[in-house]
Amino acid sequence: MSVSRTTDPDLIGLDPRRLARIDDHFGRYVDDGRLAGWQIVVTRRGEIAHSSTYGVRDVETGAPVVEDTLWRIYSMTKPVTSVAAMLLWEEGRFELTDEVSRWLPEFADMRVYSKGSVLKPYTVPATEPIRIWHLLTHTAGLTYGFMQTSVVDGLYRAAGYELGPPPGVDLAGATTVFGEFPLLFQPGTAWGYSVATDVLGRLVEVVSGQRLDAFFAERILRPLGMTDTRWHVGEEEADRLSALHVPDPRTGRAVRHDRLGALVREEPTLLSGGAGLISTAADYHRFTQMLLRGGELDGVRLLGPRTVRFMTRNHLPGGRDLEDLSVGGFAESTFAGVGFGLGFAVIIDPVPSRVPSSVGEYYWGGMASTAFWVDPVEEVTALLFAQLVPSSTWPLRPQLRQLVYSALVD
Numbered sequence: 001m002s003v004s005r006t007t008d009p010d011l012i013g014l015d016p017r018r019l020a021r022i023d024d025h026f027g028r029y030v031d032d033g034r035l036a037g038w039q040i041v042v043t044r045r046g047e048i049a050h051s052s053t054y055g056v057r058d059v060e061t062g063a064p065v066v067e068d069t070l071w072r073i074y075s076m077t078k079p080v081t082s083v084a085a086m087l088l089w090e091e092g093r094f095e096l097t098d099e100v101s102r103w104l105p106e107f108a109d110m111r112v113y114s115k116g117s118v119l120k121p122y123t124v125p126a127t128e129p130i131r132i133w134h135l136l137t138h139t140a141g142l143t144y145g146f147m148q149t150s151v152v153d154g155l156y157r158a159a160g161y162e163l164g165p166p167p168g169v170d171l172a173g174a175t176t177v178f179g180e181f182p183l184l185f186q187p188g189t190a191w192g193y194s195v196a197t198d199v200l201g202r203l204v205e206v207v208s209g210q211r212l213d214a215f216f217a218e219r220i221l222r223p224l225g226m227t228d229t230r231w232h233v234g235e236e237e238a239d240r241l242s243a244l245h246v247p248d249p250r251t252g253r254a255v256r257h258d259r260l261g262a263l264v265r266e267e268p269t270l271l272s273g274g275a276g277l278i279s280t281a282a283d284y285h286r287f288t289q290m291l292l293r294g295g296e297l298d299g300v301r302l303l304g305p306r307t308v309r310f311m312t313r314n315h316l317p318g319g320r321d322l323e324d325l326s327v328g329g330f331a332e333s334t335f336a337g338v339g340f341g342l343g344f345a346v347i348i349d350p351v352p353s354r355v356p357s358s359v360g361e362y363y364w365g366g367m368a369s370t371a372f373w374v375d376p377v378e379e380v381t382a383l384l385f386a387q388l389v390p391s392s393t394w395p396l397r398p399q400l401r402q403l404v405y406s407a408l409v410d
Contacts, residue, residue: 001068001225001227001228001282001286002067002282003041003048003051003067003282003285004048004051004067005048005049005050005051006047007047007048007049009044009049009407011047012045012049013044013409013410014044014050014407015407015409018406018407018409019042019050019403021406022040022050022052022404023040023054025399025403026038026054026396026399026400027054029394030055030056033252033253033254034253034254034393034394035369035388035394036055036057036059036242036243036245036254036386036387037054037055037056037064037242038053038065038385039052039065039067039069039071039281039383039385039386040384040385041281041285041381041382041383042380042381042383042404043289043382044378044408045379046289046292046293046379048285051281053065053066053067053069057069057241057243058242058243058256059243059245059254060243060256061243065242066240067281068228068240068280069240069385070228070237070240070241070280071242071278071279071280071281071368071370071387072242072261072264072368072370072387073279073284073366073368073385074275074366074368074370075274075275075365075366076277076284076364076366076371077197077272077273077274077275077276077277078273078343079291079343079344079364080216080277080287081197081201081204081212081343082136082197082342082343082344083302083343084201084204084215084216084220085132085135085136085203086303086307086311086343087219088207088208089307090303090304090307093207094207095132096131096132096136096342097131097132098131098132099131100129100130100131100135101129101130103203103206103207104202104203104206106175106176106178106179107129107130107199108129109125110126110141110179110182110183110187111123111124111182111183112124112141112182112184112185112186113150113151116151117151118151118155121151121152126141126183126186126187128186128187129187130183131188132200132203133315134188134196135196135197135199135200135203136196136200136315136341136342137340137341138191138192138193138197138340139189139190139316139317139325140187140194141183141185141187141190141194142178142181142183142184142195142196143156143184143192143193143195144156144193145157145161145162146163147193149328150184150327150328152181152182152184153184155181155182156181159177159181161178161195163260164263165270169269169270170269171201171202171205171212171270171272171273172202172205174202175202178195178199184327184328188317191327191340192327192328193326193328195274196274197273197274198270198272198273198275200273201272201273201274202273211271212271221283223302224283224286224290224300224302225286225298226284226287227283228280228282228283229279229280229283230277230278230279231276231277232265232267232268232278233264233265233278234265238265241264243256243258243261244257244260244368244387244389245257245388246389247388247393254388261387275366275367284372288372288381288383289381290302291308291312291362291374292374292376292381294308295307295308310342311341311342311343312341312346312360312362312374313339313341313360314339314348315339315340315342319339319348321348321352322335322338322339322340322345323336323352336352337349338353341362344362344363345362345364346361346362347361353398355398355402356406357375357401358375358376359377360375361373361374361376365384365391365397366391367390367391368387368388368389368391369384369386369387369388369393369394370384370385370386371383371391371396371400372384373401378405378408380404380408382400382401382404
């Protein structure tokens, strides 16, 4: 499937000379070794105005980035899982205010961390049950083991849950363990980036009666023609997969991370709704176009337009932003003026971040320096793919926004 340019940018209000700055700017990241390679796609009004690749997908082999390169999208899986849940919601299978324990009894009678150490935590009863909207908005009080900022994430690590699960643990087993940990905060009172979307994926399995991979394939991937999105990469297509890179601590240059990078070569035991997918620019482009068009693409409707608009409003308590409500040390994004919807960060006010965007724009990214956004006001989508961990190494995301919005001239 192609993501080649489909129109003259001048015809849709984009200056081609200014769009060319994207390649010039991000090319310097490759030329000086900070990135191995990248792929960028920018659209407006459903037309691809800019599509480019640069550099290599593996610094050791020198294999170039090509249009159908496979990328680990990690947390860009979360919006897909959120869409999966809302497909079931539209069918009346649950309400957003329903208690999660109705389907996952391990989340009944939760307790919340109050004080103490990993060896001896002191907890108090949760005053509010975890509800489905808490999972979608990361306000459930769950966390990630890799945060390393609290006693609660220390408990996750002590049980073997850091970047992934212990060997042999499946999604049902992991969610059972998550229900045994105390919560980081009372549900609905704060925002904490977490395994909530993995729990949401398990909820999709229980409510639908299907494994998460089967549900994705039947209800999202095949209908949208996302034929290259998958949970692992077999030997026959391994040459399309980008290597995973990290910055060399001495030079800052991208070097391969073979241990973590190799995990996607094996069929996963745990289907992670929060971080498990591998995809291509063409496939994720189709996903973002479905969102931009209000839940429909090429005559296939996944969600109603009002559902998409509802998902992409700020659902945080009191209409506050993430800078005000965030706990747990997540540092992938600037949070001032940013709210959170049902699976997406949402721009409330672009001014505090000092980066141009539109009120109502929604977005997310992955830990290997992938990102997307959808701007319903300007009818713009943008995709960035690289494979550098962590994503906070370089300010790629705000810089892409600068370059794209400064190319809008109508």
